[in-house]
Amino acid sequence: MSIGWLNGWIFQAIFFILFGTFLLTCSKDVISRLYDEEGWNKLQKTFTIIAKILGLIVLILFIFTPLKISSMEFIIGFVLIISGTLGFLIALNNFKNSPLNEPIIVGLYRVSRNPQLIMMYITTLGNCLVIGSWTALIIFSFSIISGHFRILGEEKRLFEQYGESYLKYKKKVPRYFIFF
Numbered sequence: 001m002s003i004g005w006l007n008g009w010i011f012q013a014i015f016f017i018l019f020g021t022f023l024l025t026c027s028k029d030v031i032s033r034l035y036d037e038e039g040w041n042k043l044q045k046t047f048t049i050i051a052k053i054l055g056l057i058v059l060i061l062f063i064f065t066p067l068k069i070s071s072m073e074f075i076i077g078f079v080l081i082i083s084g085t086l087g088f089l090i091a092l093n094n095f096k097n098s099p100l101n102e103p104i105i106v107g108l109y110r111v112s113r114n115p116q117l118i119m120m121y122i123t124t125l126g127n128c129l130v131i132g133s134w135t136a137l138i139i140f141s142f143s144i145i146s147g148h149f150r151i152l153g154e155e156k157r158l159f160e161q162y163g164e165s166y167l168k169y170k171k172k173v174p175r176y177f178i179f180f
Contacts, residue, residue, distance in 0.1 A: 006069070008062035008131035011081050015123055018085065022092055030096050039160060040153035047149035054143035058124065061136040068132035077129025084122030091115035103158060103166045105173075112177045113170065114151055151175065 023031060037045065068074050087108065094107030095116065108115035121144060128137040155175075158166045 002066075003064060004066055006067050008065050008067060008127050008133075008136075009059075010067075011078075011123075011127055011130065012059060012062050015081075015085050015088075018089060019092075022089060022096075026096050029100055033100060034095065036157065037153070039157040040150075044149045044153035047146045048153070051143045051146035051150060054139050054146060055124075058128070058136050058140045058143065061133055061139070062127055062131060065131040065133055065136070067130050071132060073129040073132050077126040077131075080122050080126030080129065082126075084119045084124075084126055088116055088119035088123060091119055103162045103169050105169050110173060113155075113173050113175050117147070117151070118177055 026034075037048075040048075091108045094109055095104055098104040098106060098109075108119075112118050124140055125137075128140055155170070159170075
């Protein structure tokens with residue numbers, strides 16, 4: 001482990017630069033909606049903090065772990081990074097262009113109630129593969145489990161905010177993807 005130009009951080013940095021640049025095009029209302037934690041209970045906030053700490057540990061592993069460029073895992077990981085990043089930006093655009101007073105039901109939100117999160121997970125999984133780290137993959141898995149409680153908090157808040165229209169959407173579209 002050492003800091004280098006060909007470490008896993010490079011793809012994560014590109015992701016964050018694209019995300020940050022996209023956020024600059026969003027109104028304050030959209031950004032506020034994106035980071036709304038109102039109505040969450042203490043347990044959900046605690047698990048969200050745990051997920052973020054675990055995600056930070058994975059990010060540190062990306063910084064210090066060289067890419068495994070000549071491996072099959074690198075190729076698979078690279079494809080996941082590209083598709084996850086593009087999907088994330090598409091989901092963000094769907095989010096940005098949806099009315100603030102309605103649940104988001106367009107674009108990728110037709111196949112998942114949480115497409116931004118799913119795409120970020122796909123991107124991070126790809127990063128774990130390009131560095132070939134089982135440690136990063138295991139820690140990332142625990143981050144996903146902890147992050148699930150964030151989703152439960154969001155769903156509770158969305159029901160309170162949108163009522164019956166959110167319930168109809170919730171019945172039609174899976175929480176994560178296809179059958180989850």
